[in-house]
Amino acid sequence: MRIHLEQIEEEPFRWDQSESAPEVVLERPEVLGMSDIHWSGSVSRASSGWRLLAGIDYVQTLACSRCMKPREERVDTELDLYLVVNSPQPLGGEVELDSSDLGMLALDDEVLETGPILHEQLELNIPMSTLCKDDCAGLCPHCGADRNDEPDCCAGDEIDPRWQVLKDLTKS
Ligand SMILES: [Zn+2]
Ligand SMILES: [Zn+2]
Numbered sequence: 001m002r003i004h005l006e007q008i009e010e011e012p013f014r015w016d017q018s019e020s021a022p023e024v025v026l027e028r029p030e031v032l033g034m035s036d037i038h039w040s041g042s043v044s045r046a047s048s049g050w051r052l053l054a055g056i057d058y059v060q061t062l063a064c065s066r067c068m069k070p071r072e073e074r075v076d077t078e079l080d081l082y083l084v085v086n087s088p089q090p091l092g093g094e095v096e097l098d099s100s101d102l103g104m105l106a107l108d109d110e111v112l113e114t115g116p117i118l119h120e121q122l123e124l125n126i127p128m129s130t131l132c133k134d135d136c137a138g139l140c141p142h143c144g145a146d147r148n149d150e151p152d153c154c155a156g157d158e159i160d161p162r163w164q165v166l167k168d169l170t171k172s
Helices: 114-124 161-171
Strands: 002-004 013-019 031-034 037-046 049-063 070-085 104-107 111-113
Touching: 037 070, 037 114, 049 114, 070 114, 111 114
Parallel strands: 070 104
Antiparallel strands: 002 111, 013 037, 031 049, 037 049, 049 070
């Protein structure tokens, strides 16, 4: 979606739409799936810029970081951004605007592409690690079994690789 900021007068620009999850997010290995993204919001004039307010809601399915089991979670988040257009000339005496300031976005011109803003929000809502439950036991490093279901999968069966050679020899 492209919003022409210079056309916004008294009335804010509003939208309410759903779009499919972008490839870049779906390609992340921990993302197993994502519903359509529903978001609605408005952009209105605010002092020397514009203010974007939006609500974003969708369901994402993430892989447990330990056992890879899917875990579904609803994301319901809000976005409040102040938009300014970078002035080509330095503004004498005024505080310089820094796009890294929290909640502020500096644009090169008065056309706002909402795609990158939405993508960033989706990325931000993918946690560094996901657990299917707090005490997930993970996968067995020996046989790959899910230790939540088979806590004793390799119990008493762990064998030193050096002894394994001997065992193989005695078998023949
Ligand atoms: Zn797990
Ligand atoms: Zn095992």
